[in-house]
Amino acid sequence: xxxxxxxQDARKKKAIWRAEHRGIREMDLLxxxxxxxxxxxxxxxxxxxxxxLIMVADPDLYNWLLGRADVPEEFRTPVYERLRRHRPxxx
Numbered sequence: 660x661x662x663x664x665x666x667q668d669a670r671k672k673k674a675i676w677r678a679e680h681r682g683i684r685e686m687d688l689l690x691x692x693x694x695x696x697x698x699x700x701x702x703x704x705x706x707x708x709x710x711x712l713i714m715v716a717d718p719d720l721y722n723w724l725l726g727r728a729d730v731p732e733e734f735r736t737p738v739y740e741r742l743r744r745h746r747p748x749x750x
Contacts, residue, residue: 669708671698674710683717689724692747701738708738 665684675698686741701709712720712734722728724743 674698677713685686687719693742693745705738708736
């Protein structure tokens with residue numbers, strides 16, 4: 660395994676952990692289930708987009724996902740669109 664692979668794996672593990680530990684339970688469930696399902700297969704560009712999303716404050720991201728607020732242009736990515744359509748499995 661190369662250093663690049665190790666770095667990519669570390670970034671993915673960190674992104675999944677951060678997605679699962681956001682602070683608002685609903686966002687933990689939504690972001691965590693999305694991350695577990697999609698992050699392992701993300702390429703570098705998609706992972707960078709997801710890392711930007713997990714840095715957004717919960718109330719802002721929640722309002723974007725519910726359509727209560729406009730999504731800033733820099734966050735309108737294929738990763739955001741997948742997240743918007745994602746439905747976590749509960750139970």
